[in-house]
Amino acid sequence: MGKVIAICTSPARGTQKQPVPAARFTVDWGVVGDAHGGNWHRQVSLLSADKIEAFNARGADVKPGAFGENLVVEGIDFRSLPVGTLLRCGGVLLEMTQIGKECHSHCEIYKKMGECIMPREGVFARVLVPGEIKVGDEMTLEPRTAPRPWQAAVITLSDKGARGERVDESGPAIAKRLQEAGYEVVEQLLLADEAAPLRTQLIRLADQRKLDLILTTGGTGFSPRDITPEATLTVADRTAPGIAEAMRAASLAITPRAMLSRAASAIRGKTLIINLPGSPKACMECMDVFMDTIPHAMGLLRGEVGDCARH
Incomplete structure (x- = not known):
């Protein structure tokens, strides 16, 4: 079980995401009001809070949203979970669709630290069931009722x-x-x-x-x-x-x-x-x-x- 400690959105691509207290999640888009949503597999991005904390301990001094993540969650190591994992948060149901992401250009974090953790630790998901997520909400792993299709x-x-x-x-x-x-x-x-x-x-x-x-x-x-x-x-x-x-x-x-x-x-x-x-x-x-x-x-x-x- 994990807890959402930050929700971040950005109205335009290429801009850093900013924390919000709550957000609505919709099927075929992702986070309402976030420019990275769409009818594709990378609707929602997630990062484990401890990965950010470890990075900051090395002098990064970054805040939620700096990596372009929508959800920062403590208590769940997303990188260790397989694609297809179901995540329940309130009424929202997410399905993990991708682990990691290639960086096509180096951000300011990379220039300062020599690396960025999002390509290695970030995961992506699509929305299966819509609803609202608020900071402080619990997130759990949802068991599948049927085998995942090939x-x-x-x-x-x-x-x-x-x-x-x-x-x-x-x-x-x-x-x-x-x-x-x-x-x-x-x-x-x-x-x-x-x-x-x-x-x-x-x-x-x-x-x-x-x-x-x-x-x-x-x-x-x-x-x-x-x-x-x-x-x-x-x-x-x-x-x-x-x-x-x-x-x-x-x-x-x-x-x-x-x-x-x-x-x-x-x-x-x-x-x-x-x-x-x-x-x-x-x-x-x-x-x-x-x-x-x-x-x-x-x-x-x-x-x-x-x-x-x-x-």
């Missing part, structure tokens, strides 16, 4: 698609199939065939959003611009070659050109990453191979199921 992202790699010269059909087809299977597809991205942006997005989705599954489509062939497998493997903690091997084996029964696929499958943290080919038809054929099996793999990564031993 969360996934789909990334299309296509130079022509990124330039607007070709309509992406594979990405939406993959997302639709995942949604029909009960997955929550939280992001769909369209990138050029460049290794650095792909690595950046894979790291962000795995490390901050803590997704169960990332499916890429495109960039798995022999063209000099086909860099998806290499980019995937450079961010991997472990490989999961059996999935890619099974897709190639099944595809060889359809076309001998399947042997030219360089698709990889790997694990980063608790996220499974699978490369799919570029055509919608081939994507569906490959998904036929693993859709029934990977829930067990993702359950193992979440720590929700036992090992694979057969008796």
Whole structure:
């Protein structure tokens, strides 16, 4: 159990948040009157009070709102909680959606201290049930009444698609199939065939959003611009070659050109990453191979199921 010791808002982006005694929280936005709200996953930002106290003990001298946080709470170590944690405060119900955040420019705190704790310790949430939170209100962890849906992202790699010269059909087809299977597809991205942006997005989705599954489509062939497998493997903690091997084996029964696929499958943290080919038809054929099996793999990564031993 924790206690809210500060609520902070700002009317415009780029300005420091200021403490307020109470605030209303709404679905599809976040904190009423806060410029960082919106219909996205980072509606509300939270920081543990002890992290700010420890930072101030080193001479930072910062006050609530300095890091852009909406809620400062004592008694809960947000950084130790998994994405998907439900937080109840009064009538408001929040769901944690992201841990940490990349800083694109260094703030005054960073310039003074050489670091900022928000990218490392801050967490983000979305509002599931609206209501009001006041300073002094208690915050508790809410148990789930049903398993959290698998969360996934789909990334299309296509130079022509990124330039607007070709309509992406594979990405939406993959997302639709995942949604029909009960997955929550939280992001769909369209990138050029460049290794650095792909690595950046894979790291962000795995490390901050803590997704169960990332499916890429495109960039798995022999063209000099086909860099998806290499980019995937450079961010991997472990490989999961059996999935890619099974897709190639099944595809060889359809076309001998399947042997030219360089698709990889790997694990980063608790996220499974699978490369799919570029055509919608081939994507569906490959998904036929693993859709029934990977829930067990993702359950193992979440720590929700036992090992694979057969008796």
